[in-house]
Amino acid sequence: MDVVVAARKLVKKYNGMEAVKGIDFTVRARECFGILGPNGAGKSSTINMLIGLSPVTAGELRVFGLDVRTAARQIKRRLGVVPQDNNLDTDLTVMQNLVVYASYFNIPRHTARTRGLELLKFFDLAAKSGEKVEHLSGGMKRRLTIARALINDPELVVLDEPTTGLDPQARHLVWQRLFRLKERGVTLILTTHYMEEAGQLCDRLVIMDRGTILDTGTPCDLVHRHIGTEVLELGRAAAEADTLLAAVGPLIRGYQVVGDDLVLYPRDGRALLGALQDRQHRFARLLLRPASLEDVFLKLTGRGFDG
């Protein structure tokens, strides 16, 4: 079976407020699937329906071919969940966290200990086995939360903003481990608003905003489709956007006003740079760089963008 998650016209309402407005998406086995979007886009609502924390209001959501409404327990048995806030058990030690969590899956104690030890090694936490959870650093807590999600050897791991609030070192360590999980054939779903994270890890992703999916594709596809290969950033040029756009109109595929800056999507970066040479001194910054997922994200979710 190739499809792990299938959502059809999926809706979530809270007291009449529609947080997810009839979305469709499919997650295939062994891929890393990203759900990107600004705060309030409906990412967490989607995830919560997936993990049984939130009932589906309307539409259909199937995980492993099973309906989340009727087969929650069977689904959760095969699922690993890394929630947005670390909800580690602060009354317990690091190893106890894994063993007690395993007991919720009816995993016998000795099996849980063996597996727990492997996981602690994998996440560089073996030395902390007997430590109380509250003595761990933020990055360690995050790694332990991910380790805990793997205790039942899940086929699918759902991560809600796995690296939010971590420093760059800790974040890279988490990314490396997730990458290795993917190599082992675990299907991953992650929500994030770090574009670098999505770009590095995700095979495919959806960009969500205000409860709907704006686009779906591989990070590369999305960048090419919406932006092109390069962007030219003009620092503090937003005020004279109209004049500039009139002057360089034929040389660009599109543009985006980001705060005070104007970001142009050139057809040919060097040609555009040449055309703007004589005005160069007027910009706080003039930077030609490769287009990224962040540009797509800003373009699709940018408020007040009209083109």
Added chain:
Amino acid sequence: MIGNLRLDFSPLALRVFQRHLTVFSRTWKTSVALNFFEPLLYLTALGIGLGVYVRPMEGLPYLNYLAPGLVAASAMFATTYECTYGTFVRFKYQKTFQAMVATPLSMDDVVLGEILWGTFKSFLYGTIILFVIFALGLVPSAWALLIPPVMILGGFLFALLSMLWTGLVPNIDSFHYFFSLIITPLFLFSGVFFPLSDLHPFLQMLAWASPLYHVVVLTRGLATGDVGVTLVYSTAWLVVVSAALLPLTVRLMRRLVIR
């Protein structure tokens, strides 16, 4: 919205109980010592101190009258603290329930596990105080062997009541009201300190609606060997009210986490 009416219990609820037991196994010494101390204070101050000036009640010296009532009251306090503050901290600050619900446990299992744990607290502390008053020679009857099961019955109901409040007013400040408006009046007017037979009939009726009253009737009856049909009535009362409150409590608690 209270949601799905069907209760979704499974044996996994016992895993929640075991989790609490694991935590308790590290803290039980101080916890037991503290819970042990308070009833002893009451017993000394009221039973021995005040008791000198008090007429015998229902044919018993005051100390003997008071002691079984304190067993019931200690059990009530142990459970109500656990299932208000304890449960709330796990839900709100530690997010323990949210973590549990992501596993094959249902929220109903989690709530049932909490109730069982609260029940255990009554059983444990009630039984410990029973041993203490037994050692002091205040338990003349072998019927007292049935008191620990009564602690389970009463504990179950107190766990339900506490979690009903927790589910209804999930706010740490609200527990203050729970204790001052509900638990303290129950403590004072359920026959722990004095018989209700001399009170106004209306107050007697109110007392009959008190769960602690029935636990006190059972505990005192069994401790003194004064067993009769009243004990059957009180047992039935506790069973029927518990059965009625269980589904309501589970649904109210469920909506805290499942939205």
